[in-house]
Amino acid sequence: MLDLSNWYLTLPTGEKGDPDTVYQPKLDTYTSTAFRLNSAENGVVFTATAGGVTTSGSKYPRSELREMAGDRKAGWSNKSGTHTLVARQAITKLPPEKPEIVSAQIHDGSDDVMQVRLEGKHLMAQYNDGQSEITIDPAYVLGTVFEVRIVAANSRVQVYYNGQLKATINKSGSGWYFKSGTYLQSNTSKGDKPTAAGEVVIYALKVTHS
Numbered sequence: 001m002l003d004l005s006n007w008y009l010t011l012p013t014g015e016k017g018d019p020d021t022v023y024q025p026k027l028d029t030y031t032s033t034a035f036r037l038n039s040a041e042n043g044v045v046f047t048a049t050a051g052g053v054t055t056s057g058s059k060y061p062r063s064e065l066r067e068m069a070g071d072r073k074a075g076w077s078n079k080s081g082t083h084t085l086v087a088r089q090a091i092t093k094l095p096p097e098k099p100e101i102v103s104a105q106i107h108d109g110s111d112d113v114m115q116v117r118l119e120g121k122h123l124m125a126q127y128n129d130g131q132s133e134i135t136i137d138p139a140y141v142l143g144t145v146f147e148v149r150i151v152a153a154n155s156r157v158q159v160y161y162n163g164q165l166k167a168t169i170n171k172s173g174s175g176w177y178f179k180s181g182t183y184l185q186s187n188t189s190k191g192d193k194p195t196a197a198g199e200v201v202i203y204a205l206k207v208t209h210s
Helices: none
Strands: 007-015 018-022 035-037 044-049 062-069 082-093 100-107 112-119 122-127 132-137 146-153 156-161 164-169 177-184 197-209
Touching: 007 044, 044 177, 082 100, 082 177, 100 146, 100 197, 112 146, 112 156, 122 156, 122 164, 132 156, 132 164, 177 197
Parallel strands: none
Antiparallel strands: 007 018, 007 062, 035 044, 044 062, 044 197, 062 177, 082 146, 082 197, 100 112, 100 177, 112 122, 122 132, 146 156, 156 164
């Protein structure tokens, strides 16, 4: 249903600081409680819980795809070419104490460049290490399917929401790559129970570089 030939998956399971990962070709047939088809079998559910394992560089768990270029980790610059992620998705569950989740992002070698992030009902494009944000939808309702298109070109990043341009971020760099899925922004230290979950359903996902 999703073409995952140029992705790998990071899971909220494994050893502390060293979460499980699933690469191709295993990813094509992989399923678990963190990565599975929805009941209608028209979307893939990404689930992470507040007590899940995190990467060494993050305090938050994830069930999230990371862009690949064949058997190499992708890395590109928005100073040349046009780099586009289109995802049709729905955020379906948030943890109760810190109801925050990232459903898509651009990352570089050390940190996030920008994120599509939901905090409660406020869906936004966030950047500058969380210091800057632009509202995408001020009253997002959980379960609502939307299309987000992130275009990185001409030394900027533009975010479209259901076909409408919502954010322009004047930021450039290299070693960038796309990520999409559930990147929970809570853990047990924030007051959420270990089983408190965040979920994103992805119905369509496509990356192009030109």
